[in-house]
Amino acid sequence: MIELIIENGVAEIVLNAPEKLNSLDEDALAELSDAYDDSASAAADGRVRALLLRGEGRAFCAGRDISGVEPETDDAVAYLDGLVTPLLKKMSAFPAPTFAAAHGACLGVGLGLLIATDVVYVADSAKIGSPFAKLGATLDSGGHWLFTERLGAHRTLDLIYTADLMSGADAVASGLFSRAFPAEELLPATRVTVERVAQGATGAFRASKELVASIRDRRLGLWESVGDENAAQGQLCSSADYAEGFRAFQEKRMPVFRG
Numbered sequence: 001m002i003e004l005i006i007e008n009g010v011a012e013i014v015l016n017a018p019e020k021l022n023s024l025d026e027d028a029l030a031e032l033s034d035a036y037d038d039s040a041s042a043a044a045d046g047r048v049r050a051l052l053l054r055g056e057g058r059a060f061c062a063g064r065d066i067s068g069v070e071p072e073t074d075d076a077v078a079y080l081d082g083l084v085t086p087l088l089k090k091m092s093a094f095p096a097p098t099f100a101a102a103h104g105a106c107l108g109v110g111l112g113l114l115i116a117t118d119v120v121y122v123a124d125s126a127k128i129g130s131p132f133a134k135l136g137a138t139l140d141s142g143g144h145w146l147f148t149e150r151l152g153a154h155r156t157l158d159l160i161y162t163a164d165l166m167s168g169a170d171a172v173a174s175g176l177f178s179r180a181f182p183a184e185e186l187l188p189a190t191r192v193t194v195e196r197v198a199q200g201a202t203g204a205f206r207a208s209k210e211l212v213a214s215i216r217d218r219r220l221g222l223w224e225s226v227g228d229e230n231a232a233q234g235q236l237c238s239s240a241d242y243a244e245g246f247r248a249f250q251e252k253r254m255p256v257f258r259g
Contacts, residue, residue, distance in 0.1 A: 002031035004038055009049040009198035009259075010191075011039035018057020023065035024109050029083045036090050043096045049259045050198035051094060053117060054101040054187060055110075060126070063108025066135075080140055084109055088142065091116035092213070097197050097205050101190040102168070103183050107131055112141025114177065118209060121190045123183040126168030128176065133163040150175045201241040202259040207232040 001022075003014040013035045015022035024032070042048040055061055064079065091098065091113065100114050103123035111128065114120045122128070130139040130147075139147075139160055147156035151174055159166070172180040181189050197205070211232060215225055236242045241257045248255035 001028045002035050004035045006039070006042055006048060008195060009047070010194055011042060011048045011051045013039065013051065013053045015053075015055040015061055018055075018059075020065060020067070021059040021062035021105055022055040022057065022110070023062045023067075025065040025068070026079065026083060028065070029087055029109075033087050033090060036087070036094060040095060043094070046259065048096060049200075049202045050096055050194050051098045052101065052190060052194045053098065053113065054190075055103070057104075059104030059110075060100075060102035060106045061110025061113060062105040063110050063131075076137075084112060084141055088112050088116040095206060096202055097194075097209065099190055099194045099197075101187050102126055102177075103186055107165075108139075108143075109141045111143050111146070115142040115146050120177040121179045121181060121186060121193075122168035122171060122177050123186045124167060124169040124180040125183055126171070126180075127165040128168065128171045129163070129165035130160045131163050131165070133161060146176065198259075199257065200259075201245060201255075201257045203239050203241055204236055207236060 001015070001017040003016050005012045005014070013032070015024075015028075015032075017023070017028070039048055039051055043051075098118045100117040100120045101122075102110075102114055102120060103126050106114060106122070106126055106128050108131070130143060132139050144156065147159060151159075155174075158164070166174070166176075168177075169180045171177055211225070211228055214220060214228060220228070241255075241259070244257060245255050
């Protein structure tokens, strides 16, 4: 179900179970985790400098595959705490810039995959929200945090209580994700950006990724964040890409970064 293609410095991870809208059972989560491990190994030896996550078919990911779940015996904590949360943390800590191209349903665990990705581009017709009111369950995989952080408490609970879904265009306009594209343009446009980023100064990008995560998770104030920035810049001073970037500017040419 999970495919991994590594080419031109980009790891492309594909959710490929279109017949079930790329919903994820325990085996699929394990495969996805392995794909991130393999991509991280390739990043460590320089073969991967950016990552793209996408889904085949009509949807990015409709969430957990509950087709075979017996509600009376279901262990939701084992699924979420034991499998989903470790995967999301692994995705968030990936040692290079990560992107997702999301279309169709982006729900439940599928929404969590987007939350754990650095940059998310969506089709303007994508469907994002909380369908759990129809299941007698609650939003999971970081959805409460994302919606409350970006939309506020009232809009969050409105989406949860009603199970109404936002379009991708509305989600971007509301600040949930980065950019929206017509569905047919989403993947080509995302690939162009990912390939360009993969040629960039990915060491500096990783520093920014860590700074942003620290601001988010530690709720840093301005001057504490500035101190962290200064320290990160000092560490980058000794890198080959830092020297190349400055030389290229001074010589009025395009830089060639090693990553």
